[in-house]
Amino acid sequence: MKKQTSFRKFYGGLLSNSMCYAGVLWFSTAAFANTAYVTNAGGVVVTLINTLNDVVESSIAGFSAPIGIAITPDGRKAYVANTGGVGTVSVINLANNTIEATISGFSTPIGIAITPDGSTAYVTNSTAGTVTAINLSDNTTTAIAGFSSPQEIAIMPDGSTAYVTDDGNNTVAVINLSNNTIEGTITGFVVPRGIAMAPDGEIVYVANYLGGSVVPVNTGNNTPLASITGFSNPLAIAITPNGNTAYVVNYAGNSVTPIDITTSSPVVLTPITGFSVPLSIAITPDGETAYVTNDGNGTVTPLDISVTPPIVGTAIGFFSSPYKIAITPQTPPRNLTGLQQTNDFGLVFEDFTSLRWSASTFPGTAGYFIYRDGVKIATLSSSIFEYVDQNNRRGTRVLYSVAAFDSIGEESAPINVVMND
Numbered sequence: 001m002k003k004q005t006s007f008r009k010f011y012g013g014l015l016s017n018s019m020c021y022a023g024v025l026w027f028s029t030a031a032f033a034n035t036a037y038v039t040n041a042g043g044v045v046v047t048l049i050n051t052l053n054d055v056v057e058s059s060i061a062g063f064s065a066p067i068g069i070a071i072t073p074d075g076r077k078a079y080v081a082n083t084g085g086v087g088t089v090s091v092i093n094l095a096n097n098t099i100e101a102t103i104s105g106f107s108t109p110i111g112i113a114i115t116p117d118g119s120t121a122y123v124t125n126s127t128a129g130t131v132t133a134i135n136l137s138d139n140t141t142t143a144i145a146g147f148s149s150p151q152e153i154a155i156m157p158d159g160s161t162a163y164v165t166d167d168g169n170n171t172v173a174v175i176n177l178s179n180n181t182i183e184g185t186i187t188g189f190v191v192p193r194g195i196a197m198a199p200d201g202e203i204v205y206v207a208n209y210l211g212g213s214v215v216p217v218n219t220g221n222n223t224p225l226a227s228i229t230g231f232s233n234p235l236a237i238a239i240t241p242n243g244n245t246a247y248v249v250n251y252a253g254n255s256v257t258p259i260d261i262t263t264s265s266p267v268v269l270t271p272i273t274g275f276s277v278p279l280s281i282a283i284t285p286d287g288e289t290a291y292v293t294n295d296g297n298g299t300v301t302p303l304d305i306s307v308t309p310p311i312v313g314t315a316i317g318f319f320s321s322p323y324k325i326a327i328t329p330q331t332p333p334r335n336l337t338g339l340q341q342t343n344d345f346g347l348v349f350e351d352f353t354s355l356r357w358s359a360s361t362f363p364g365t366a367g368y369f370i371y372r373d374g375v376k377i378a379t380l381s382s383s384i385f386e387y388v389d390q391n392n393r394r395g396t397r398v399l400y401s402v403a404a405f406d407s408i409g410e411e412s413a414p415i416n417v418v419m420n421d
Contacts, residue, residue, distance in 0.1 A: 034284055034328045036291055037078055037092075038300055039066040042321030046080060048097065049291070051284055051327065052410065054302050054316055062099045063090055068112040069326040070121060072136070074361035078326060079121050079134070081109035089123060089134065094328065103139050106132060111152035115159045115177065122162055122175075124150035131164060133180050146182045147173060154197040154204050156219065163204050163217070165192040172206055174222055186222055189215060194280075196237035196246065198261070205246055205261075207234035214248055214259065216266070230268045231257055236280040240305070241287045247305070249278045249292065256281065256292060256303065258310070274312040275301055282325035293322040300325070332412040333368060333385075333402045334358040338419045352390045353400065353419055359385060360404035360412060369411060371401040 035057070036049040045059040046066060064084030071078045071094070078092040087106035090099050107128035114121045114136070121134040124147075131144045131153070148168025155162045155177070162175040172192060174184040190211030197204050203225075206215045213227040214234055232253030239246045239261070246259040246266075255271040256278065276296030283290045288306040299317035303310050336357040359365070359382070370378035370387050378387055382404075389400070401414040 034330065035094075036282065036284075036300075036325050036327045037069055037071070038291075038293065038319060038322050039063070039069050039080060039324045040320040041065055041067050041083070041323040045320075046078075046092070047319060047322070049300065049316060051289060051291075054313065056316060058097065060092060060097050060099065064088070066090070067110050067323045068123070069324050070112045070114045071326045071328055072114055072118045073116060073329060074118055075328050075331045076361055077136075079112055079114065079123075081106070081112050081123055083108050083110065087125070089121075091139070101139055103134060103141065105141055105143075111150070111164075113153040113155050113162065115155055116157060117159055120177070122153050122155070124153060124164060126150060129168070131162075131175065142180060144175065144180050144182070151193050152195045154195045156197065157199065157201040161219070163195060163197070163206075163219075165189075165195050165206060167191045167193060167209065172204075172217065184222055186217060186224060188224055194234065194236035194249070196239045198239060199241060199243040203261075205237050205239070207231075207237050207248060209233055209235060209251070214246070216261075228259060228266050228268060235278075238281040238283045238290065240283055241285060245305070247281055247283070247290055249281050251278065254278065254296070256290075258305075270309065272303065272310055272312060279322070280324050282327050284327055285330045291325050291327070293319075293325060295321050295323070298322065328362070330412050331360050331362040331404070332415045333360050333404055334415065336400075336402055336415045336417050338400055338417045340419055352388060353398070355387045355389070355400055355402065355417070357385055357402050357415065362404060362406070362412065364406045365404045366407050367405055369403045369405055371399075371403070371414065373399050374401075 034051040038047045044063050045061050047059045048057040050057050064082040066080045067083050068081035080090040082088045089103040091101040093100040107125040109123045110126045111124040123132045126149050129147045133142045151165045153164050164173045170189045172186040176183040191209040192206050193209040194207035203216045212231050213229045215227050216225040233251040234248045235251040236249040244262050248257045254275050255273045257271045258269040260267040276294040279293045279295050281292045290303040290305050292301045298319045299315035301315045302313035339354045365382050367382050368380045398419045401416045403414040404412040
């Protein structure tokens, strides 16, 4: 059973924190019903997995040997790289899970990454030696030349720079995203494939597929650090949202190896077995579950990484050469504000608070829960973005929270505001 954070337990700890002041505060809690989108490189579909129960929900048809996939930060769209045919990128509207556009002009596109602000997608053209930038406002494209056989992309959290593995010349290219030009090339790799950026952007990790190692690169000066060894054809990397652990897919070893990256001297932990020719890995936004694609038996394996050692779950199948996975983000409401005013009820003066917020961008939002000091006080429809609470005596401190919920009642992370009289 998947772990879910107790809302009351979460707020109990929050309310005891004397450093919490009036203003807008963000916190994270595990709950929303995320969907994992899995590309089937051996077919024409992208398959949807509900990450709460690990059940295949449906499939979307209309692709051509899809491999790369990325979801926009607001959770509204997914971009899928089709390696078959003439080479295209399909755009999925996640509100109804239909293909709403197809962008042409690619050449065996494999890797795809989207900037943190959601404005641009970058796609590797492995057989053309280029990377294509897609303006997501109108789907126009611009090609960046100067590569040999570009594979995967990782983008800095501030959106300033992209790192591209190039297994054709054993390098990692550095792209300045302000002008879409290559500003540097990092050497010393051996058929680099997978790449993952640490959440703080200080280190990017590169998998040497034929070198049997993972190389951390300092993004401050683009210098490779000491190689981390002990892998078997490492192909893909994913890092937990808290930045504590990197998980490396061993293509030849049928395993996934965790690396403790909390210190300057990473520690390779015991490999996790039970996979079948694994190709890629993705981690849920709450950091509790990883999903690994198995090309050997056409399945996807959930991995409970909330416990030590991680627990390999029951494989989900069947797929046609499942390759990449993208998981929808948890998108809470935005821009919560509170305004206090005073009512005169004769002998008793009370405050009332008007709350306003902007909609969650999650396509499956069914409504909003309102909490006062951790206790649910209202349930609103998805079309309402305002609530008035009449029940506050003067001189009290109140924590208000608004969380989006989906069709089965699972919640997003809350957005919070503390009101002090």
